[in-house]
Amino acid sequence: MISRTLAAKELTLFFHTPKVNPFNFWVDPFRALFSTTHIVGDKPILVRDFIHSALYDPQHGYFSQRSGSVGVLERSIKFNQLQGRKAYMKHLDKIYKDSAVSWFTPVELFKPWYAHGIAEAILRTANFSVPLKIYEIGGGSGTCAKGIMDYLMLNAPDRVYKNMTYTSVEISPSLARIQRETVGEVSSHLSKFKVECRDAADRSGWGDVEEQPCWVIMLEVLDNLPHDLIYSKDQSSPWMEVWVEKQHDRDTLSEVYKPLQDTLIKRCVEIMDLDKSQTTQSGAMSKAKSIWSKIFPKPQRCWLPTGCLKLLEVLHGALPKMSLIASDFSYLPDVKILGERAPLVSTKKDGWSSDYISYLDAKGDADIFFPTDFLFLEHIDHYCSGWLKLQKDKSSKQGKKRRTIILDTSSFMEEFGLPSKTRTKDGYNPLLDDFKNTKFYLSVPTHNTK
Secondary structure (H helix, E strand, C coil): CCCCCHHHHHHHHHHCCCCCCHHHHCHHHHHHHCCHHHCCCCCCEEHHHHHHHHHHCCCCCHHHHCCCCECCCCCCCCHHHCCCHHHHHHHHHHHHHHCCCCECCHHHHCCCHHHHHHHHHHHHHCCCCCCCEEEEECCCCCHHHHHHHHHHHHHCCHHHHHHCEEEEEECCHHHHHHHHHHHCCCHHHHHHEEEEECCCCCHHHHCCCCCCCEEEEEECCHHHCCCEEEEECCCCCCCEEEEEEECCCCCCEEEEEEECCCHHHHHHHHHHCCCHHHHHCCHHHHHHHHHHHHHCCCCEEEEECHHHHHHHHHHHHHCCCEEEEEEEECCCCCCCCCCECCCEEEEEECCEEEECCCHHHCCCCCEEECCCCHHHHHHHHHHHHCCHHHHHCCCCCCCCCEEEEEEEHHHHHHHHCCHHHHCCCCCCCHHHHCCCCEEEEEEEECCCCC
16 A cells, blocks of 8 residues: 555655645546546446445456565565664665565564564454464465464474465465465465465455454455445435446446445445434434535445455455454544545656545556455454344343454554564664554454354
8 A cells, every 4th residue: 555554655755745636736647548438437436346346356456457566575574673663664665666666564563563562462352272273365475374383383382383274365376476486485374374365355265264264354354345425315214325427428437326335335334324413313413413404415425344244244244253363454544535535546656655635536547445444344243243233132141252452563562562573773663663553453263242
């Protein structure tokens, strides 16, 4: 991505002149290259399908066009040799200028320490009465897999490393190849590691239900999952789902609003309980709100993580005893797109980034990534585990099926990592100090399921 963290976002302001206006410099050339006909056909499509095509279409999607967008550092950064923040930012700026990639993930920038922290979290809570089984969704360059396996090889009991398996579920064939090469740098890892090139949200790819405990790792996966958009013309009108269609000139796109009918959107709305305010208000308050909305109408737009809901439904169905570690953005700076939980839509070339003001302008040339509402993620997790929806029956005595915790990245790394390894000479620590817009989500099954 273009601006994966606040630190990366600040680089543009710290070392460069203000960003070029995207509509003066970037948009027109890209529009000549990426026609809307490759994304939207003759019939309208849901916003999540538009986003999925814009990002993942095999010929025209962003990740297909930018197969080298995920960076791999030749060597680890020696943080202890840098004087402080200014030296680190200068070093990071040079890395980006010298590379042709769009972004470096935190697990890459802080290798091997970032992956080691995740491995330690697994070691402290894993059930070693059965062989350790790890799945990683969207393994990138394989740096996380190698770092975790390195750590387990050195720190776990011999039988744990010997009997473990690590499966990367990767949708990109080119990244799958890179992952095998990265992990293969340690020959003993290869017999325990495999890549399955498929869509993790496709239930058929998982085969039979896995009844044994396992771990699922998702690092910066949720932000690129397709989202849907719902719209209300004012504060009291019902929500409508948003579709994308071609204009009559066949070269531009527009939105179409339809009553809620898509089952995935309706389930997401149910979890979020968006219509609660409309169904529980007293008649007088509801009437007053209706009058106010007519006098001062305010359109409402809300982005729904339907891709996350679909993925977690599949994971809980296929891996009912999974433990989950997910890390992602809790918020994004300088978002220009309208709506709650709106995405950042950004492109980059020659070290310069520019942000679009409409998601409809992304036609395979731009990254589209969303902030994660971690409390909403927790509700989705409980819902997909089968607990949350059962609680509508107030007579139910069933306990929670998951124990969950949300931690800032700094808190997670201070608990499980080695912060001293990413500290500069003057005490500045970019992993703890700069990643204020990222969090970790940990979810493990409980035995209280009766």
